[in-house]
Amino acid sequence: MLRLNHLAIVVEDIQQALVFWQDALGLPLGKVERNAEEEVEIAFLPLESGEIELLAPTNSTSGVAKYLAKRGAGLHHVCLEVPDLAAAMQRLRDHGIELINDTPKVNAEGVRYCFIHPKSAFGVLVELYELPRSS
Amino acid sequence: MLRLNHLAIVVEDIQQALVFWQDALGLPLGKVERNAEEEVEIAFLPLESGEIELLAPTNSTSGVAKYLAKRGAGLHHVCLEVPDLAAAMQRLRDHGIELINDTPKVNAEGVRYCFIHPKSAFGVLVELYELPRSS
Numbered sequence: 001m002l003r004l005n006h007l008a009i010v011v012e013d014i015q016q017a018l019v020f021w022q023d024a025l026g027l028p029l030g031k032v033e034r035n036a037e038e039e040v041e042i043a044f045l046p047l048e049s050g051e052i053e054l055l056a057p058t059n060s061t062s063g064v065a066k067y068l069a070k071r072g073a074g075l076h077h078v079c080l081e082v083p084d085l086a087a088a089m090q091r092l093r094d095h096g097i098e099l100i101n102d103t104p105k106v107n108a109e110g111v112r113y114c115f116i117h118p119k120s121a122f123g124v125l126v127e128l129y130e131l132p133r134s135s
Numbered sequence: 136m137l138r139l140n141h142l143a144i145v146v147e148d149i150q151q152a153l154v155f156w157q158d159a160l161g162l163p164l165g166k167v168e169r170n171a172e173e174e175v176e177i178a179f180l181p182l183e184s185g186e187i188e189l190l191a192p193t194n195s196t197s198g199v200a201k202y203l204a205k206r207g208a209g210l211h212h213v214c215l216e217v218p219d220l221a222a223a224m225q226r227l228r229d230h231g232i233e234l235i236n237d238t239p240k241v242n243a244e245g246v247r248y249c250f251i252h253p254k255s256a257f258g259v260l261v262e263l264y265e266l267p268r269s270s
Contacts, residue, residue, distance in 0.1 A: 001163060003183035004139060007213060009259055017257050024230035025215075025251075025261070026223070028136060047215070048138035049184035074258030075210035078142060080160075080182070088161070095159035116160075122152050123209030124144055126160070 004050035005079040005129045010068050014043045014056045017073075021045055021054065037107075040064050077115075077125035085112045085130035092116065104130070139185035140214040140264045145203050149178045149191045152208075156180055156189065172242075175199050212250075212260035220247045220265035227251065239265070 011017040014032060022029050022045070030044035030051065039062035043054040055076060057065035067076065082088040085104050092099060100115035107113060110132040118125045146152040149167060157164050157180070165179035165186065174197035178189040190211060192200035202211065217223040220239050227234060235250035242248060245267040253260045 001181055001183045002161075004142070004185060007139070007142060009257070011257050019230070020232065020256055024227050024232050026137075026226065046136055048136045050139060052213075072258055074253070075213065078187075078210065091161065092159050095154070097155065097159050118209070121155055122144070122146050123207055 002080045002082060005081045005127075006044075006051050006053045007078055008053045008055055008076040008127075009074065010064055010071075010076045011054050011056050011073050012068065014041050014054055017054050017056075018043060021052070027052065034058065038062065038064065077127055079113075079127035079129055081129045081131060083130070085114065085128055088128055088130075089114055092120075097121070137215040137217060140216045140262075141179075141186050141188045142213050143188045143190055143211040143262075144209065145199055145206075145211045146189050146191050146208050147203065149176050149189055152189050152191075153178060156187070162187065169193065173197065173199065212262055214248075214262035214264055216264045216266060218265070220249065220263055223263055223265075224249055227255075232256070 018029065021027050027045040030046050032041065032043045034041050039058050040055045041058055045052040045054065055064050057068060059065060089099060097120040098117040100117050104112040104114055112130040114128050116126040153164065156162050162180040165181050167176065167178045169176050174193050175190045176193055180187040180189070190199050192203060194200060224234060224239070232255040233252040235252050239247040239249055247265040249263050251261040251263070
């Protein structure tokens with residue numbers, strides 16, 4: 001079985017959204033950080049397994065900013081952990097599934113990841129993570 | 136910390152969607168069942184903790200059918216488990232959060248649940264579950 005790594009939610013303003021998620025609903029706040037590459041501010045709200053990530057664009061031109069302008073705030077993507085990203089990507093391609101990036105990307109924490117195109121996933125933006133072996 | 140119970144995804148057709156989620160991505164299929172009250176067919180895809188639920192309307196008049204017609208297939212709602220639903224609902228009301236049902240509902244499995252209105256949750260439909268004590 002796969003593990004949920006995170007469920008990402010787009011918001012206009014992190015602090016406003018935390019009034020609901022943290023103060024009213026009672027989720028703990030892990031940290032808030034800026035991600036320069038994705039041009040977003042991210043608040044991490046850990047769940048018992050996995051976490052909720054609130055994403056707010058830091059400019060008006062990023063992918064997340066355009067999504068927010070077009071679709072409004074709400075659920076954005078789901079990220080699942082796989083043991084072998086290259087194998088998972090090959091299996092998806094073998095089934096005719098379109099990937100947004102054809103080769104794995106690697107983030108600052110050494111996580112290898114890719115996105116599956118929503119049109120191949122019935123409207124859902126799905127991200128896959130392969131965590132570094134040392135973690 | 137709260138536990139993710141399920142992430143619900145609206146699809147037009149369960150069998151078509153399973154070609155992606157089960158065959159291509161490799162998630163195990165728990166069961167598929169009809170829920171007469173919600174007028175949907177549901178496929179349960181267990182994760183390491185919690186599960187993904189694919190919902191397909193069984194008629195054109197249900198809430199899920201209207202959602203599908205208006206917004207298209209995609210992420211629908213997130214359900215978190217709370218230890219005490221009445222206390223959680225009171226805390227939400229104390230923070231001015233609008234609930235869709237003012238008193239807990241109870242499903243066939245004895246789960247007490249409520250929905251938080253998306254306009255109070257920055258565009259996200261959030262469901263809360265209180266599991267029966269015996270489970």
